[in-house]
Amino acid sequence: MSEPLSDSALDQLFRTARTYNGYLDKPVSDTQLRAIWDLMKFGPTSANSLPARIVWCVSDAAKEKLAALSMPANAEKILKAPVTAIIAMDNEFYEHLPELFPHTDARSWFAGNAPHAATTAFRNSSLQGGYFILAARALGLDTGPMSGFNNDAVDAAFFADTPNVKSNFISTLGYGDPASIFDRSPRPDFDRFNRIA
Numbered sequence: 001m002s003e004p005l006s007d008s009a010l011d012q013l014f015r016t017a018r019t020y021n022g023y024l025d026k027p028v029s030d031t032q033l034r035a036i037w038d039l040m041k042f043g044p045t046s047a048n049s050l051p052a053r054i055v056w057c058v059s060d061a062a063k064e065k066l067a068a069l070s071m072p073a074n075a076e077k078i079l080k081a082p083v084t085a086i087i088a089m090d091n092e093f094y095e096h097l098p099e100l101f102p103h104t105d106a107r108s109w110f111a112g113n114a115p116h117a118a119t120t121a122f123r124n125s126s127l128q129g130g131y132f133i134l135a136a137r138a139l140g141l142d143t144g145p146m147s148g149f150n151n152d153a154v155d156a157a158f159f160a161d162t163p164n165v166k167s168n169f170i171s172t173l174g175y176g177d178p179a180s181i182f183d184r185s186p187r188p189d190f191d192r193f194n195r196i197a
């Protein structure tokens with residue numbers, strides 16, 4: 001049985017963690033990117049489908065290509081961040097299920113049913129995007145998720161060779177600069193958006 005995390009761990013993951021618009025001038029290594037994946041991959045996805053496909057834009061060329069296809073305010077953040085990850089999804093993720101979910105024929109649940117596969121890919125790659133954010137925070141990094149970009153153009157620029165892969169959202173990554181953020185927006189108490197049935 002697990003114990004609850006310490007208050008400081010809960011602060012780092014949730015209560016004091018923020019979405020950053022800018023980052024300190026401190027590099028993020030490829031080893032850290034791999035460490036994020038090696039945590040986030042354990043987050044649950046349906047049938048262990050793991051549909052997320054991630055391009056970690058580290059080079060100036062990759063950042064410039066992505067920034068040119070993003071809303072101007074977001075483009076600036078991409079160019080200045082140490083890394084921006086494109087969280088994409090493989091709509092044909094089911095081809096990997098014989099390996100990833102070996103104890104039953106889960107491929108047959110999705111093959112030939114493109115709408116079901118697309119819904120499943122979107123749901124689970126979005127979950128994986130959440131795991132990405134929390135894994136980064138757990139490792140002492142910060143993120144800036146963004147959906148303000150041209151998905152079709154990003155898909156053409158980054159996934160032309162794999163037309164079954166589509167972008168979901170993007171996220172900057174680095175050591176957050178406190179000067180780059182506004183005050184925290186409201187987070188209502190339980191009774192506002194919940195009920196116990």
Ligand SMILES: Cc1cc2nc3c(=O)[nH]c(=O)nc-3n(C[C@H](O)[C@H](O)[C@H](O)COP(=O)(O)O)c2cc1C
Pocket residue numbers: 017018019020074144145146147148149169181184185
């Ligand atoms: C899926 C997603 C898309 C977002 N898109 C944008 C965006 O295009 N541009 C932007 O500046 N912020 C974007 N945000 C940032 C949110 O506004 C921010 O996470 C939210 O206000 C909470 O901020 P906080 O974590 O600092 O409390 C996005 C966040 C998420 C999760």
